[in-house]
Amino acid sequence: MDYILKEREKQVAFAGINAATIECNKESLAGSVSQRACVFCGSRVVLYPIADALHLIHGPIGCAAYTWDIRGSLSSGPELHRLSFSTDLQERDVIFGGIDKLNAAMEELIDLHHPKAAFIYTTCIVGVIGDDVESACKQMAIRKGIPVIPVQAPGFQGSKKDGYKVACEALFQLVGTINKPTPKYSINILGDFNLAGELWILLEYYKKMGIHVNATITGDGRVEDICNAHNAALNVVQCSGSMNYLAQMMKKEYGIPSMRVSYFGIEDMSDALYDVASFFKSEEMMAKAKELVREEFTRLMPQLKWYKERLQGKKAAIYVGGAFKAISLIKALRLIGVQTVIVGSQTGTTEDYELIKKLCDEGTIIVDDSNPVELSHFVKEKQADIFIGGVKERPIAHKIGLGFCDHNHERKEALAGYEGMMNFAREIYATAMSPVWQFTK
Numbered sequence: 001m002d003y004i005l006k007e008r009e010k011q012v013a014f015a016g017i018n019a020a021t022i023e024c025n026k027e028s029l030a031g032s033v034s035q036r037a038c039v040f041c042g043s044r045v046v047l048y049p050i051a052d053a054l055h056l057i058h059g060p061i062g063c064a065a066y067t068w069d070i071r072g073s074l075s076s077g078p079e080l081h082r083l084s085f086s087t088d089l090q091e092r093d094v095i096f097g098g099i100d101k102l103n104a105a106m107e108e109l110i111d112l113h114h115p116k117a118a119f120i121y122t123t124c125i126v127g128v129i130g131d132d133v134e135s136a137c138k139q140m141a142i143r144k145g146i147p148v149i150p151v152q153a154p155g156f157q158g159s160k161k162d163g164y165k166v167a168c169e170a171l172f173q174l175v176g177t178i179n180k181p182t183p184k185y186s187i188n189i190l191g192d193f194n195l196a197g198e199l200w201i202l203l204e205y206y207k208k209m210g211i212h213v214n215a216t217i218t219g220d221g222r223v224e225d226i227c228n229a230h231n232a233a234l235n236v237v238q239c240s241g242s243m244n245y246l247a248q249m250m251k252k253e254y255g256i257p258s259m260r261v262s263y264f265g266i267e268d269m270s271d272a273l274y275d276v277a278s279f280f281k282s283e284e285m286m287a288k289a290k291e292l293v294r295e296e297f298t299r300l301m302p303q304l305k306w307y308k309e310r311l312q313g314k315k316a317a318i319y320v321g322g323a324f325k326a327i328s329l330i331k332a333l334r335l336i337g338v339q340t341v342i343v344g345s346q347t348g349t350t351e352d353y354e355l356i357k358k359l360c361d362e363g364t365i366i367v368d369d370s371n372p373v374e375l376s377h378f379v380k381e382k383q384a385d386i387f388i389g390g391v392k393e394r395p396i397a398h399k400i401g402l403g404f405c406d407h408n409h410e411r412k413e414a415l416a417g418y419e420g421m422m423n424f425a426r427e428i429y430a431t432a433m434s435p436v437w438q439f440t441k
């Protein structure tokens with residue numbers, strides 16, 4: 001494995017009895033061409049789905065273009081989030097400062113779109129020239145009477161994960177600023193971004209169980225709901241990498257407990273519903289959850305069996321942002337007869353990787369913060385039939401001539417919940433079994 005840089009050797013391990021503990025939670029190695037995104041991108045993807053907020057990027061146009069409509073996050077109402085606004089900083093602004101441009105942009109955009117709040121993102125160049133964005137936001141908030149929140153995210157300050165934290169800090173400025181009556185059995189959904197309408201599937205499940213969803217953070221998100229989020233009884237956190245920090249802050253400040261769940265695959269989806277019902281200690285709610293799960297199992301299992309018979313023996317490579325999703329994917333793939341031979345993530349923790357090691361077959365490659373060279377070699381060595389990843393993994397798969405399943409921001413097919421499991425099986429089958437791959441070998 002001479003293609004793995006020496007400094008990265010401990011970030012790769014093989015599942016098995018003698019598997020070493022994987023090194024993670026490190027800064028990306030300079031020159032390794034990590035698949036990770038920058039701090040700004042991390043903050044942008046988390047805040048992006050808040051549909052009635054203005055998202056203004058203070059920086060060169062490239063930062064805004066790169067993250068324009070970055071997620072397939074659907075909204076049931078306003079769609080202001082889908083527009084990308086930038087101060088388009090130029091050479092002159094870098095020399096003399098960009099605050100005047102920022103003030104003019106905020107003034108014009110707030111008057112034009114009447115957002116409920118504005119998020120002002122700072123980028124690399126603003127971190128270098130030192131514009132006082134915080135004070136500009138404060139003054140604008142007073143002038144316009146809405147929260148104007150600086151999102152201090154110069155890209156070079158760390159990696160995507162640091163951007164998640166910055167986004168959580170920005171969200172926390174809103175939490176607790178409005179008080180509305182909230183039912184007893186109420187939760188906040190944290191870390192679902194309503195990609196391809198997945199949140200709406202989950203809302204139906206919770207509704208059937210008699211649970212009120214107080215705020216969705218941030219899928220199909222609304223500023224007012226986030227402001228009132230502190231009145232929920234429980235934070236249910238899916239993408240824990242991005243939202244755990246907010247859940248921790250809310251626990252500390254408002255005493256709201258949180259639980260980590262996954263909505264991918266029927267096993268984890270069912271566990272999520274049972275865990276929430278157990279939290280509320282309501283027998284009636286638990287009975288409803290069991291009924292829902294029973295119905296879905298009865299409907300799904302015969303169909304999944306059909307896929308399992310045909311996909312038996314196929315091998316998958318997984319490389320995703322958060323390791324918790326990878327864990328669900330391994331289980332979901334097993335359910336349809338597909339073996340995971342490579343699994344990696346950008347932001348996994350030691351606990352995540354330990355669990356992955358236990359779940360995977362002996363010899364499965366486990367990798368943290370990988371790069372295109374490593375991933376291409378792994379996939380060829382393990383003879384994977386399908387690659388599951390995000391936008392940056394797609395070209396790797398296609399260049400090798402391998403089927404690809406998008407399980408990230410851009411997906412157009414809902415993959416969460418029971419419906420999502422069926423869509424996932426269908427997509428894996430259609431891609432892995434496509435006759436086109438015989439012409440690429």
Ligand code: SF4
Nearest residue numbers: 038040063123124155
């Ligand atoms: S690394 Fe810097 S310049 Fe590049 S997108 Fe991120 S903030 Fe913008």
